[in-house]
Amino acid sequence: LACGPEVMLWFTYKACQELGVDCQLSLERYMKCGAGVCGCCVMDDSRVCKDGPVFDSSQLSKLTEFGVSKRDECGRLVKFRP
Template structure:
């Protein structure tokens, strides 16, 4: 725990703090019938996107993925919102499709008539979705996660190619991803700044 975390945890009710931001870019709406894929905690930014899409009369389909059924977040809320447009994928097969959400997404892309793809979750999953969307000529947006020290674009710890996730992202479109294919889904900077392979 660093000095900032220690200071924040020592604050009491009514104490004032200063917040800078938000920085970076979020999702932008595209398409009428988008496919959204959320893996694990990647559902956190996808859930409000689903709500916004529904409020605008769009018809999103969501694949909610996790390692096991016990790790599916916001499941009941998303069921109420999406009904039959919610699909489940668990790596262990404990609920819904048995296997990675990206594999299920490829199947739905082949069967459905989607006009855009959105994703947040493990980077290997998002890289597979990027390739699937590119093959089909579909626009895609993914929300990346990188180790961030300063979170204001100065330190470069969150760099991917010419971009800084904290300022240029976290949401990247297909055009931006094409510029970082040597890193996206393959490598990232660790806390020391060394390029390391991504864990599967």
């Protein structure tokens, strides 16, 4: 189980994959409403505030935005890694 900046969590996830270890990561996203209505914390089709914030290895493997982009304060998708 780990929490922290998403880039750090992405590398933690990759290390766990290489070692064959299941992991659970607590993702950090802006959560304005906390009820899944505003969409600011959305990652692919998951709402971090309602479906998480803790995601396991099988859930993380399906998230294409994980470790690649984030949402800014207004909910806009911002890439931080090519």
